[in-house]
Amino acid sequence: MIDTKTLLPRSSQGLDSAKHQEKKDLVMVNLGPSHPATHGTLRALLALDGETIAAAVTEIGYLHRGFEKDCEAHTFQQCIPYTDRLNYVSAIINNVGFCKAVERMLAVEVPERAIAIRVLTCELNRIIDHLVCAGANLVDIGALTNFWYTFNVREKVYNILEKLCGARLTSSYTRIGGLSRDVYPEFDVEVKAVLKEIRESVKQVKTLISTNRIFLDRTKGICVISKERAISYGWTGPTLRATGVEYDLRKSDPYYGYQDLKFDIPVGTIGDVYDRIFIRFYEIEESIHIIEQVLGKLPKGPVITADKRVALPPKQQTYGNIEGLMNHFKIIMHGICPAPGELYDFTEAANGELGFYIVADGSKNPYRVKCRPPCFMNFAAFGEMIEGSMVADAVANLGSINIIAGELDR
Amino acid sequence: MDGQVLLEKLTAKFPGAVKGSADRFGQLEIQLEAKSIADVVVYLRDDSEMAFNMLVDIAAIDYSAFPNHTGDRFGAVYLLKSLSLGHRAQLKVTAPEEKPEVPTISHLFANANWCEREAYDQIGIRFTGHPNLKRILNHHEFVGHPLRKDYPITRRQALSANESLMDEMAVRLKQRGWE
Numbered sequence: 001m002i003d004t005k006t007l008l009p010r011s012s013q014g015l016d017s018a019k020h021q022e023k024k025d026l027v028m029v030n031l032g033p034s035h036p037a038t039h040g041t042l043r044a045l046l047a048l049d050g051e052t053i054a055a056a057v058t059e060i061g062y063l064h065r066g067f068e069k070d071c072e073a074h075t076f077q078q079c080i081p082y083t084d085r086l087n088y089v090s091a092i093i094n095n096v097g098f099c100k101a102v103e104r105m106l107a108v109e110v111p112e113r114a115i116a117i118r119v120l121t122c123e124l125n126r127i128i129d130h131l132v133c134a135g136a137n138l139v140d141i142g143a144l145t146n147f148w149y150t151f152n153v154r155e156k157v158y159n160i161l162e163k164l165c166g167a168r169l170t171s172s173y174t175r176i177g178g179l180s181r182d183v184y185p186e187f188d189v190e191v192k193a194v195l196k197e198i199r200e201s202v203k204q205v206k207t208l209i210s211t212n213r214i215f216l217d218r219t220k221g222i223c224v225i226s227k228e229r230a231i232s233y234g235w236t237g238p239t240l241r242a243t244g245v246e247y248d249l250r251k252s253d254p255y256y257g258y259q260d261l262k263f264d265i266p267v268g269t270i271g272d273v274y275d276r277i278f279i280r281f282y283e284i285e286e287s288i289h290i291i292e293q294v295l296g297k298l299p300k301g302p303v304i305t306a307d308k309r310v311a312l313p314p315k316q317q318t319y320g321n322i323e324g325l326m327n328h329f330k331i332i333m334h335g336i337c338p339a340p341g342e343l344y345d346f347t348e349a350a351n352g353e354l355g356f357y358i359v360a361d362g363s364k365n366p367y368r369v370k371c372r373p374p375c376f377m378n379f380a381a382f383g384e385m386i387e388g389s390m391v392a393d394a395v396a397n398l399g400s401i402n403i404i405a406g407e408l409d410r
Numbered sequence: 411m412d413g414q415v416l417l418e419k420l421t422a423k424f425p426g427a428v429k430g431s432a433d434r435f436g437q438l439e440i441q442l443e444a445k446s447i448a449d450v451v452v453y454l455r456d457d458s459e460m461a462f463n464m465l466v467d468i469a470a471i472d473y474s475a476f477p478n479h480t481g482d483r484f485g486a487v488y489l490l491k492s493l494s495l496g497h498r499a500q501l502k503v504t505a506p507e508e509k510p511e512v513p514t515i516s517h518l519f520a521n522a523n524w525c526e527r528e529a530y531d532q533i534g535i536r537f538t539g540h541p542n543l544k545r546i547l548n549h550h551e552f553v554g555h556p557l558r559k560d561y562p563i564t565r566r567q568a569l570s571a572n573e574s575l576m577d578e579m580a581v582r583l584k585q586r587g588w589e
Contacts, residue, residue, distance in 0.1 A: 019470070026588065045575040047583060057578040057584045064547040065506065068532070069556055073563050102437055230494060231464050234521035247493050340477070341486075343435045344469070344489055357469035357487060361476055364441065368557075370469035370491075380524040409547060 026054055029391075033062050037140050037395040040405030044383065044394070051390045056383040061410035071369040076102050076176060079366065084170040086407040090125035090350045092118075092161075094407075097176040100357040101345035102176050105338040108307050112299040114178040115256050120294050121173060122162070122347075123287040124191070127198060128154045129350030129402075130238070130280035130287075137277055137399030138209065139346075141218045141392075146208055149201045151157070160187070176336055177311045178304030181195045188295050190279060195288050202281050219274035222396035230271060234377035237352025239401050242279045245272030249348035262275040263289050276400035304342045310336050335364025335375050351375055351402055373407035411460070411497045413438025416529075424450060437500050439487070444503040444512045447481060447488070451515050454490060462490040462499055465519035470529035475505070475559040483507040484535050488515075507537055514540040532557040542578060549573075 018040075033043040041062035047055040067086065071079045084336060096118050135150030149161045160169045163184055173180055182301075183279045209215040225235075240247055248265045250258040257277040268275030268284035304311045308327050316326025335337040338360040346355040352374030359368040378401040386394040417440055421428045426463040427446035430437045442450055466489035473479045482504035490499040504514050514537040516523040526537040527546040534555035537543055545552060549569040554561050573585075 028576075029537060043575075045579055047579060051494075054588060055582040057575050057582055059573055059575055061549070062549040066556060067565055069561075071555075078523065119551050133559060175544075231521065232520040234465055234467075234519070245493065252496055341435065342439070342487075344437065344467075344487075345435075346466075355489070357466060357467070357489070359471055359476075368469075370467070370471075372467040372469075373447075376524065376528075377521045380521050383582070 002162065006160060024050060031394060033059070033392070037398065039136060039241040039399070040408075042379070042398070042405060042408075043288055044386070046386075046391065048391065051392075053389055053391065053394060055388050056386050056394070057139060058379065058383045060379060060405075061409050063180070065410070067410040068369050068371060069367050073365065075364045076338070076366060077336060079369065080174065080176075081172045084172055086371065086410065087349060087351065087354075087375075087404045088169050088406045089128070089404055090122075090129035091169060091171045092121045092173050093129075093347065093349045094124045094354065095172060095395050096122055096350060097345075097347040097354045098356055099174040099176050101272060101358055102336070102338065102345060104345055105343050105358065106176070106307075106336065108177045108305055109308055110178055110305060111302050113182075113301045114303040114305075114372060116298050117179055117183060118174065118296050119165070119256050119258070119261075120291055120298075121161070123290045123294075124157055124200050125192075126350045127284050127287050128157045128407060130284050131201075131239065133399070133402040134205070134277050134352075137273075137396070138205075138400075140399045141215070141266075141396045143209065143212075143215060146205045149208075153198045153201045155193065160190055160194060163187075163190075164404035172249055175304060175311070177307055178302070184302045188298070191291065191295060196301055198284065199288060202284055204331065206281055216274070218392075218396055219277060219400075220272060221270075222273045222393045223389055223400070225271045225381060227271070229384075233381040235374075235381070236350065236351070236377070237348065237374050238279045238283060239378055240274055240352065241265065242275035249346060249353060253346070255347070258290075261290050263287075270382050273396050273400040287342070294307070295313060311367060337362060337364050346372070349374060351378070351407075354407075371407070371410055373410065375403050375408040377400075379403050379408055411438075411495065413499075416440065416460075416497075416499060420450060423453060431543065434500060437498060439500045439502050441502045441504075444505055447501070447503050448506050448513045448515050448518065449520055450501065451490070455518060461492045462497075463493055464491040465515070465522055465525065466491050466498075467488070468522070468525040468529055468531040468558075470535050472533055472558045484510050484533060486512055486529060486535055510535045512536070513538050514541050531555070534558060542581070549553050 027044045029048055031044040031046055033041040043059040045057050046053050062193040067082055083098045084091040086094045130153045131150040135147045138146040156199050165171045227245055230240050230243045244267050246265050246267050263286040266279050268279050312331055315323040315325045340362045342359045344357045348355050355372030357370040358366055361367040417431050427443050429441040454460045469487040471485045474483050484505045486503050488501040503512055526540055529535050529546040530543050531548050550573045551569040
């Protein structure tokens with residue numbers, strides 16, 4: 001049967017593939033698709049040699065609902081609520097990503113205030129995304145207390161988002177050309193208060209885990225991926241940065257004035273589970289810096305463009321004069337119609353590069369929307385990463401690459 | 411690197427492979443002969459001046475309902491990025507309806523395996539030479555390619571058989587040295 005000595009080295013280097021093994025000793029086990037640690041419906045079929053994973057293959061698609069096909073059957077504005085359901089942990093970033101792409105197609109000027117609020121809300125979403133990822137990841141490896149510390153403050157951010165747009169998860173906050181509504185009067189006071197609490201909770205979690213022997217044993221050197229391999233898999237975002245690659249679209253291809261904001265890109269060293277968890281805590285700090293800078297100089301003015309091709313006129317005009325009424329009617333009935341063309345546009349979402357390849361044919365519906373979800377690339381590497389590890393490490397790794405089935409399966 | 415410079419270099423390096431180009435909102439799309447895609451991508455990846463070390467995505471499109479469209483029915487857009495030099499490239503190949511085949515690049519980028527499976531699953535482009543060209547997002551018993559324009563959005567299929575995954579597992583075990 002199994003030589004227990006082979007189970008001892010906790011490296012992810014894999015089994016000695018040169019030696020010939022007997023396949024009949026292996027046990028096939030399904031991890032998922034419905035398992036508390038998969039946080040969604042993901043399936044991995046594991047060939048187990050004792051508790052060690054000899055080989056792993058994965059299956060996705062359990063949450064596939066035809067997002068791209070749905071977009072083709074709806075107008076550009078109607079696609080925005082669908083984007084909420086991609087990465088539902090940080091919905092506003094998806095809203096922004098989609099609207100930014102369509103706005104580029106239409107050459108619409110978005111008002112400065114709308115851009116600043118988009119940056120603010122995106123960074124708030126990035127923080128809660130990271131808190132969820134780290135919190136849930138820590139639960140999976142047995143550290144339940146941290147979950148309460150991270151989810152408590154997440155709830156407070158959700159309270160702000162709820163006041164801002166009426167929904168907690170499915171925000172649909174942006175519109176093509178701006179935002180659905182301006183921030184409420186006490187917004188900046190409440191955000192500043194919650195930032196303070198986030199800092200405190202991150203500090204508490206870091207205190208709980210950073211010298212915790214169990215945590216370190218469970219995460220250090222586990223499921224390592226090299227820089228080269230991560231790049232070849234198209235990894236972006238925190239998981240790529242955890243391998244030591246300093247690549248962040250907010251710096252490399254800046255948009256929305258990120259080039260004028262002061263923030264650092266934290267990077268990891270070896271790309272193990274430990275790096276992937278800790279990089280998120282450092283990124284939360286950077287997002288807090290960004291929010292503080294933007295809050296300090298929030299421009300005044302409208303939050304949606306006056307461009308009559310895309311924005312509904314103010315209600316006084318819709319009900320007050322015929323031009324306003326016609327404008328309203330045109331946008332509702334005939335929609336927003338970008339000229340025929342194709343465009344790939346991208347934003348730095350919480351998980352990495354969120355891209356939309358949009359083909360327009362001149363009608364009110366997109367002809368084709370191809371979404372590039374960062375998770376897809378992360379999960380493609382999952383099988384390879386966990387081979388040679390133990391089953392429990394696969395669970396720790398799954399949490400650290402933050403797979404959100406909503407955007408993975410679309 | 412500027413798109414125009416890239417276009418000139420590719421035209422000089424691969425005579426006959428470059429069919430044309432189009433401006434896509436500031437990013438030059440370079441249209442290539444489908445059969446040359448793997449050669450071009452390997453050059454773009456390995457040449458030190460190019461250094462496109464990341465495949466960002468492959469977007470497949472069915473142009474059959476596009477107004478006034480001439481040419482092949484299917485298109486596949488390869489989005490490449492160089493992390494060291496910062497530039498991006500956008501390549502497009504097309505494939506006709508009767509023989510929707512494009513050579514694979516799954517041996518060049520690790521994520522191309524899944525990207526090509528998705529394009530095959532959704533649009534029905536067959537990537538020749540792909541080691542495991544099977545459906546990825548839709549159920550393995552699904553009939554048709556849902557993102558083709560002639561697939562009605564309301565058509566549902568009730569599918570229930572389990573995917574055993576043992577076909578992939580057998581290959582993987584062999585690669586890992588289990589006989």
